[in-house]
Amino acid sequence: MTVITRFAPSPTGFLHIGGARTALFNWLYARHHGGQFLLRIEDTDRQRSTDAAIDAIFDGLDWLGLHADQKPVFQFDRRVRHAEVAHQLLAEGKAYRCWCTQDELVAMREKARAEKKPIRYDGTWRDRDPSEAPAGLDPVVRIKMPQTGETVIEDAVQGRVVVQNAELDDMVLLRADGTPTYMLSVVVDDHDMGVTHVIRGDDHLNNAFRQAQVFLAMGWDLPVFAHIPLIHGPDGAKLSKRHGALGVDAYRDMGCLPEAVRNYLLRLGWAHGDDEIISTEQAIQWFDLDAVGRSPARFDMDKLTALNAHYLRLRDDGELVDLIAPRLDAMGLAVDAAAQARLRQGMAGLKQRARKLDDLAESAAFYVASRPIPMDEKAAKLLDVDAFQRLRVYRDRLRADAPPFEEAALEAHARSVAESLGVGFGKLAQPLRAALTGRGVSPGLFEVMAVLGKAEVEGRLADVLG
RNA sequence: GGCCCCGUCGUCUAGCGGUUAGGACGCCGGCCUUUCAAGCCGGAGGUCGCGGGUUCGAAUCCCGUCGGGGCUACCA
Numbered sequence: 001m002t003v004i005t006r007f008a009p010s011p012t013g014f015l016h017i018g019g020a021r022t023a024l025f026n027w028l029y030a031r032h033h034g035g036q037f038l039l040r041i042e043d044t045d046r047q048r049s050t051d052a053a054i055d056a057i058f059d060g061l062d063w064l065g066l067h068a069d070q071k072p073v074f075q076f077d078r079r080v081r082h083a084e085v086a087h088q089l090l091a092e093g094k095a096y097r098c099w100c101t102q103d104e105l106v107a108m109r110e111k112a113r114a115e116k117k118p119i120r121y122d123g124t125w126r127d128r129d130p131s132e133a134p135a136g137l138d139p140v141v142r143i144k145m146p147q148t149g150e151t152v153i154e155d156a157v158q159g160r161v162v163v164q165n166a167e168l169d170d171m172v173l174l175r176a177d178g179t180p181t182y183m184l185s186v187v188v189d190d191h192d193m194g195v196t197h198v199i200r201g202d203d204h205l206n207n208a209f210r211q212a213q214v215f216l217a218m219g220w221d222l223p224v225f226a227h228i229p230l231i232h233g234p235d236g237a238k239l240s241k242r243h244g245a246l247g248v249d250a251y252r253d254m255g256c257l258p259e260a261v262r263n264y265l266l267r268l269g270w271a272h273g274d275d276e277i278i279s280t281e282q283a284i285q286w287f288d289l290d291a292v293g294r295s296p297a298r299f300d301m302d303k304l305t306a307l308n309a310h311y312l313r314l315r316d317d318g319e320l321v322d323l324i325a326p327r328l329d330a331m332g333l334a335v336d337a338a339a340q341a342r343l344r345q346g347m348a349g350l351k352q353r354a355r356k357l358d359d360l361a362e363s364a365a366f367y368v369a370s371r372p373i374p375m376d377e378k379a380a381k382l383l384d385v386d387a388f389q390r391l392r393v394y395r396d397r398l399r400a401d402a403p404p405f406e407e408a409a410l411e412a413h414a415r416s417v418a419e420s421l422g423v424g425f426g427k428l429a430q431p432l433r434a435a436l437t438g439r440g441v442s443p444g445l446f447e448v449m450a451v452l453g454k455a456e457v458e459g460r461l462a463d464v465l466g
Numbered sequence: 467g468g469c470c471c472c473g474u475c476g477u478c479u480a481g482c483g484g485u486u487a488g489g490a491c492g493c494c495g496g497c498c499u500u501u502c503a504a505g506c507c508g509g510a511g512g513u514c515g516c517g518g519g520u521u522c523g524a525a526u527c528c529c530g531u532c533g534g535g536g537c538u539a540c541c542a
Contacts (some may be wrong), residue, residue: 008542009542010541010542012541012542042542044542045541045542047541048541048542049542074506076542098540100540102540105539105540109538109539112467113467113538114467115467116467116468117467117468118467118469118538119467119468119538120468120469140540158470158471158472161470161471162470163469163470164469167468167470167538169538171539172539172540174540175540176540179540181539181540181542182541182542183542185542186542201536202470202472202535202536202537203473203535203536204535204536204537204542205470205471205506205536205537206469206470206471206536206537206538207537207542209469209470227471227533227542229471229472232534232535232537234477236534236535237534237535238535238536249535264478267478267479267490268478268479269478269479270477270479271479271480272480273480273481273489274479274480274488274489274490275489275490276478276479276489276490276491277490293472293478293479294471294472295471295472295473295535296471296472296473296534296535296536297478297479298477298478299477299478299479300477300478300491300492302477302491302492303477303478303490303491303492304491304531305491306490306491306492307491309503312517313504313532336497349503352502352503353502353503353504354503355503355512362503378501382501411500414500416501418500423501424500425500426499426501427500428500429500429501430500430501433500433501434491438510439501439502439503440501440502441502441503442501442502443501443502443503444500444501445500445501446500
């Protein structure tokens with residue numbers, strides 16, 4: 001049997017981080033088993049579904065590298081088939097029409113609440129004769145749930161979960177306007193798409209019981225269910241916009257790498273012993289449902305950032321230049337060919353010190369800035385009167401000795417200057433760093449000088465020394 | 467209210483009857499050193515939610531309890 005999984009978001013907002021993890025798990029499971037990963041857009045709520053959200057979901061999945069194996073299915077397009085199934089159930093006596101009004105239903109719920117009884121549809125029209133139906137009112141179609149016995153879900157993550165059928169009420173399959181509800185649509189689509197494993201958020205666990213009854217009523221095989229725990233915010237509640245829980249696009253914008261996000265999300269609820277850094281290839285090899293935890297996890301930006309720093313160092317220098325170029329551009333620093341060459345050459349030292357693309361761009365700015373370069377506060381403080389003295393001497397010696405403009409030679413030369421000056425090396429190096437980078441921190445000084453080149457170094461020194 | 471799920475350092479987690487309860491992030495200190503990172507070394511941090519049991523022995527099994535979360539729509 002070929003494994004078929006699916007990710008089925010409703011396009012009512014961006015692809016949030018919890019959805020991204022669900023998609024990742026589905027994708028990994030399919031890849032691990034050599035199966036297929038499908039995408040279905042659950043857009044049956046016409047009020048809340050938007051094209052912008054659909055695009056955001058596609059973009060997010062694309063960025064994360066979670067590509068579906070077939071064209072996405074749009075659930076709304078399949079509404080005729082969904083209704084067909086409901087009508088079949090109706091014809092077979094497994095569903096019935098219900099003429100209760102919204103007001104009646106609200107009253108029903110309120111009464112139940114007041115009496116502290118379970119809140120569910122009371123089955124008014126289950127046995128009532130349709131001839132008693134009020135005129136001029138469109139009925140909904142409800143499924144006839146079994147009223148005795150129990151429904152068992154052998155969940156691949158949660159284990160065996162049992163609920164008494166008496167707890168299940170006759171849910172709506174078709175709305176009064178004839179459109180299918182989610183409970184109907186998911187089942188029909190999962191069946192028709194041949195989905196073998198339904199991996200989704202824990203918030204659907206209770207729905208699984210209801211949906212199982214629709215599968216049964218149609219005589220269809222149940223897929224394997226796997227309900228993965230939700231991701232919580234720092235306060236322990238389901239992650240939402242309130243927590244600043246953002247769409248994956250926000251993590252991209254703040255400079256995260258997709259491979260870092262994947263690794264982070266993977267470790268949120270899934271483990272393989274003590275392994276932390278797990279490549280996607282390795283994840284495909286290792287991933288399985290039995291190692292998925294059952295308890296919810298809190299989102300931790302610090303850990304994501306640490307992982308991101310790791311993957312940043314692994315990235316190709318040229319790729320990183322391309323990735324930060326637009327950011328530098330946004331900072332008002334145009335990356336021309338010369339700047340690109342410098343960045344490319346200086347990237348090894350730069351990426352070692354960065355955690356995200358935004359601070360990588362920030363720390364790379366001095367390579368791109370045109371003279372005279374801006375000085376930050378720390379640099380300005382470094383350039384006191386004594387520092388000027390030393391820098392003048394250094395500049396003169398640099399001219400006179402003319403060491404080859406490469407790292408080792410430059411360093412040896414600077415050290416000899418400091419020595420003849422009778423000061424610790426730092427007393428010369430720090431002011432020099434300030435003059436050349438406008439910062440108190442930077443990659444190795446002589447690496448910077450080699451990248452900048454003789455003319456630029458002399459120019460920047462002149463800007464400071466006059 | 468009802469039903470369902472969950473509960474190991476601050477956080478993510480390993481653990482599946484016998485471990486000094488391990489790792490990672492974060493935090494602190496050291497080494498390295500031209501700054502900052504990285505790297506390496508070390509440290510603080512957990513009475514395994516709590517209470518009973520079972521057992522020679524329990525984070526691991528059972529029961530209860532408390533806490534958290536989810537669902538309870540003609541939303542998905």
